[in-house]
Amino acid sequence: MRVLVMGGTLFLGRHIVEVALGRGHDVTIFNRGQENPTLFPEIERLVGDRNSNLSSLAGREFEAAIDPSAYNPEQIHLLLSALKGPPRHYTFISSISVYRGFAPGIQYDEDADLLAGSEGYGALKARTEAAIWSAMPERVAILRPGLIAGPYDPTGRFTYWIRRIEAGGRVLAPGRRERPVQFIDARDLAEWAMLLAEDQVSAVYNAAGPHSTLTMGQFLDHCLEASQSDARLEWLTDEQILASGIEGWTELPLWIAENDTEAGGIFHADNRRARGLELGFRPVAETIRDTRDWIRAAGEVKCSPLLVKTLSTVKEQSTINACQP
CATH class of the missing domain: 3.40.50.720 (NAD(P)-binding Rossmann-like Domain)
Structure with a gap:
């Protein structure tokens, strides 16, 4: 064809x-x-x-x-x-x-x-x-x-979490561990x-990811397993993150406050119609591992016009300190 x-x-x-x-x-x-x-x-x-x-x-x-x-x-x-x-x-x-x-x-x-x-x-x-x-x-x-998500991602969204956990130390983990995520x-x-x-x-x-089968806690646990770093998850509530002025989706990818009236349900896409036509999903751990390997081989993406400005380590640590002294 x-x-x-x-x-x-x-x-x-x-x-x-x-x-x-x-x-x-x-x-x-x-x-x-x-x-x-x-x-x-x-x-x-x-x-x-x-x-x-x-x-x-x-x-x-x-x-x-x-x-x-x-x-x-x-x-x-x-x-x-x-x-x-x-x-x-x-x-x-x-x-x-x-x-x-x-x-x-x-x-x-x-x-x-x-x-x-x-x-x-x-x-x-x-x-x-x-x-x-x-x-x-x-x-x-x-x-x-x-x-x-996956290898060659020029946006920095999905890769933010892999890079951040590989860097180790205290990692701001957003919202509830049980909150669903889709990618x-x-x-x-x-x-x-x-x-x-x-x-x-x-x-x-x-064509969104599986609904109600992956939580933020599970996703970050997979990232921890792939990195084998000394990263420690510090879970903050939606309210604490909002009070700190952190922007959802950009500074903290895969996070939007669950009670947000316009976007709180973004990770509740019904994909049954697509799955009925053979849309399948590889294991999350495989996506994370392959993306990690690409990151390690390719280095940091710096010049893509699609690159978002994610949370700085300074702002992350100051937020953790303020919320969990």
């Missing part, structure tokens, strides 16, 4: 290309040629800018397109206008950020209300979903993951996206 991957050399797109090649597909990637330009020398690489210059795609035909990088409807219009014709199937990696809100403790499925308008990441992703579906009705798989390994998402493209599945799916 002739497969077009938009991007393909950074994180999720890189895993998608690896899966597609492993399954024997004829892969073409389109990107700006700035990230890992020597990666995948055996495949066709088209250079351009999806916002302004898609001339290298002009007149081309593909059986499937897998797109982890579109963020607004205009990017879809430009891509489909450049191609000779729409691909037979389009797999779009969207986000749970399209939902209007995440009420505390409430599970949400794919029929939950979406954000309106065109302001902000989530709303634009929702409008992008609509643009693809309008252009190619019944030929689109829309996948809505939450946090994506999906990029490799699991890539394999499933390729399967949907092959089968030309058309629907919308929450």
Whole structure:
């Protein structure tokens, strides 16, 4: 199958290309040629800018397109206008950020209300979903993951916890040990996206991690086991963390106060529809171990525009001292 991957050399797109090649597909990637330009020398690489210059795609035909990088409807219009014709199937990696809100403790499925308008990441992703579906009705798989984890992660979110626990000492552990968390390994998402493209599945799916089967305590225990450092978890309540002025999701990835009226239920995504179509999840310990190995080999990611500013050690320790003198 002739497969077009938009991007393909950074994180999720890189895993998608690896899966597609492993399954024997004829892969073409389109990107700006700035990230890992020597990666995948055996495949066709088209250079351009999806916002302004898609001339290298002009007149081309593909059986499937897998797109982890579109963020607004205009990017879809430009891509489909450049191609000779729409691909037979389009797999779009969207986000749970399209939902209007995440009420505390409430599970949400794919029929939950979406954000309106065109302001902000989530709303634009929702409008992008609509643009693809309008252009190619019944030929689109829309996948809505939450946090994506694993090797090559340029955001610093998931890797924050692995790096921090490897560094040792007192580690601020947020909220309740029993609080559920959800994330999906990029490799699991890539394999499933390729399967949907092959089968030309058309629907919308929450591609978030398993619900109610992983807690924050279990996740951090796995990180401790992988690091074998002298790290000691210091559990602080949501109220203590909020009072310290620490920002959830950015400074402390995988944490948002459970009683937050807008996002407290973010880790309650219902993914039964996706699991019914063979979305599977590798063991959490494997994701942590493989990501740890990549971190050790690659060193610190410093220049990615996707890198978030996580909690500094100084602020972390001062917060622990103030709350647990």
